[in-house]
Amino acid sequence: MDLKEIQNLIKFVANSGVAEVKLEMDDVKITIRTTLEGNVSETTYVQQIPNQPIHHQVVASQQIAPAALIPVPVVENAHYITIKSPIIGTFYRKPSPDKPMFVEVGTTIAKGDVLCVIEAMKLFNEIESEVAGKIVKILVDDMSPVEYDQPLFLVDPS
Structure with missing residues (x-):
């Protein structure tokens, strides 16, 4: 093993x-x-x-991380798309401390829009949306560690 x-x-x-x-x-x-x-x-x-x-x-x-332990109800969120972390690192909702958040709950996003930044090994990786829709829920707190494949956002594609 x-x-x-x-x-x-x-x-x-x-x-x-x-x-x-x-x-x-x-x-x-x-x-x-x-x-x-x-x-x-x-x-x-x-x-x-x-x-x-x-x-x-x-x-x-x-x-x-506490965010990793919060279960996402499957039944009521079945029509939402979950955007997951593609890498391990630290999740940031802003490009820098003095800039506004990339997205908020209720923000309409298009395919290719930057949703957040994940820092991994001193590199800041912009995470882009692969779907268009509206942000329904942000599942991770700013400056929190995230794991690979951890849910970050719920998006309503309609």
């Missing part, structure tokens, strides 16, 4: 709402404990390598 699979497992457990998960395979044992808020509080990774002693490694204490 590689590190990427373990990180995906941690994210899944944090979003599932369970308190503890133990996974034991042939030579790998993983225990993930979460708090009531869904934050991963402890992850223990144990791997037995043949002819060597068992070693323990705490892989991550990971905080899940």
